[in-house]
Amino acid sequence: xxxxxxxxxxxxxxxxxxxxxxxxxxxxxxxxxxxxxxxxxxxxxxxxxxxxxxxxxxxxxxxxxxxxxxxxxxxxxxxxxxxxxxxxxxxxxxxxxxxxxxxxxxxxxxxxxxxxxxxxxxxxxxxxxxxxxxxxxxxxxxxxxxxxxxxxxxxxxxxxxxxxxxxxxxxxxxxxxxxxxxxxxxxxxxxxxxxxxxxxxxxxxxxxxxxxxxxxxxxxxxxxxxxxxxxxxxxxxxxxxxxxxxxxxxxxxxxxxxxxxxxxxxxxxxxxxxxxxxxxxxxxxxxxxxxxxxxxxxxxxxxxxxxxxxxxxxxxxxxxxxxxxxxxxxxxxxxxxxx
Numbered sequence: 001x002x003x004x005x006x007x008x009x010x011x012x013x014x015x016x017x018x019x020x021x022x023x024x025x026x027x028x029x030x031x032x033x034x035x036x037x038x039x040x041x042x043x044x045x046x047x048x049x050x051x052x053x054x055x056x057x058x059x060x061x062x063x064x065x066x067x068x069x070x071x072x073x074x075x076x077x078x079x080x081x082x083x084x085x086x087x088x089x090x091x092x093x094x095x096x097x098x099x100x101x102x103x104x105x106x107x108x109x110x111x112x113x114x115x116x117x118x119x120x121x122x123x124x125x126x127x128x129x130x131x132x133x134x135x136x137x138x139x140x141x142x143x144x145x146x147x148x149x150x151x152x153x154x155x156x157x158x159x160x161x162x163x164x165x166x167x168x169x170x171x172x173x174x175x176x177x178x179x180x181x182x183x184x185x186x187x188x189x190x191x192x193x194x195x196x197x198x199x200x201x202x203x204x205x206x207x208x209x210x211x212x213x214x215x216x217x218x219x220x221x222x223x224x225x226x227x228x229x230x231x232x233x234x235x236x237x238x239x240x241x242x243x244x245x246x247x248x249x250x251x252x253x254x255x256x257x258x259x260x261x262x263x264x265x266x267x268x269x270x271x272x273x274x275x276x277x278x279x280x281x282x283x284x285x286x287x288x289x290x291x292x293x294x295x296x297x298x299x300x301x302x303x304x305x306x307x308x309x310x311x312x313x314x315x316x317x318x319x320x321x322x323x324x325x326x327x328x329x330x331x332x333x334x335x336x337x338x339x
Contacts, residue, residue, distance in 0.1 A: 012044025042091040086139035101165035159196040
């Protein structure tokens with residue numbers, strides 16, 4: 001480790017101590033204790049993820065009341081936006097991710113970076129970039145990507161009406177999914193939901209290529225959480241594919257085209273997903289995606305063939321009507337001339 005890096009780490013430790021001292025001097029004891037907990041969970045000193053008991057303390061602190069929830073979120077956001085250190089930023093995002101997965105519904109609903117509409121970077125980390133050395137530059141790309149994943153997570157959760165991040169490890173039973181009746185899923189929203197779920201997968205696929213960073217404990221733990229989100233996203237996609245297949249004949253031509261395009265985009269992510277999550281290949285999932293896509297393509301082709309046939313019939317009818325009118329006109333002219 002270089003002298004410059006050692007000096008930077010020492011300065012970071014002093015910054016943490018100064019932040020804790022400042023928080024302790026606050027007259028608002030409840031807010032002060034939350035700020036101290038957040039600072040200790042997101043220190044400059046360690047490259048390891050926040051300890052479980054510190055994350056649990058932040059989550060439990062926000063379970064008591066709305067003021068406590070606001071204080072927790074404000075403390076994390078202030079820490080996130082005031083740091084230039086990628087480790088501190090990743091730890092803040094990691095805590096947010098745990099809140100989304102394990103916090104109460106009230107806590108989740110009041111996460112301040114919840115986008116009002118899709119598309120914009122409400123975490124404001126698109127410009128995050130630490131040029132200190134090669135490692136921090138690589139980690140900066142992980143910060144930007146992780147922020148995008150969390151934002152897409154919340155956008156997709158709002159579209160589905162339920163949170164994607166599971167509170168515990170999700171086990172997918174393929175047989176139960178095949179027999180799923182889909183009573184809780186609105187058929188009219190299924191196409192929109194599929195689009196949002198595929199967008200979630202695509203954002204995950206944008207993970208930085210750096211293999212070195214994935215060996216860092218903090219990044220490794222982040223990928224474990226995201227792998228659970230990916231697993232949950234697979235589950236939601238499979239449920240909707242089964243639901244759509246039971247009433248596929250009711251889909252419009254436009255909806256069929258959009259779904260086929262969605263599934264093609266999804267298949268395009270398979271290679272990168274297998275590289276990111278070696279233990280999450282789930283061949284049954286990809287077989288289902290491929291089969292449902294083929295079924296929809298077949299139905300679309302039949303619709304196109306039927307539409308072409310109807311067009312030819314209409315064209316022939318128009319020609320027959322034109323010929324009849326022309327012939328009828330000539331007879332009328334002959335009768336007039338004869339009289």
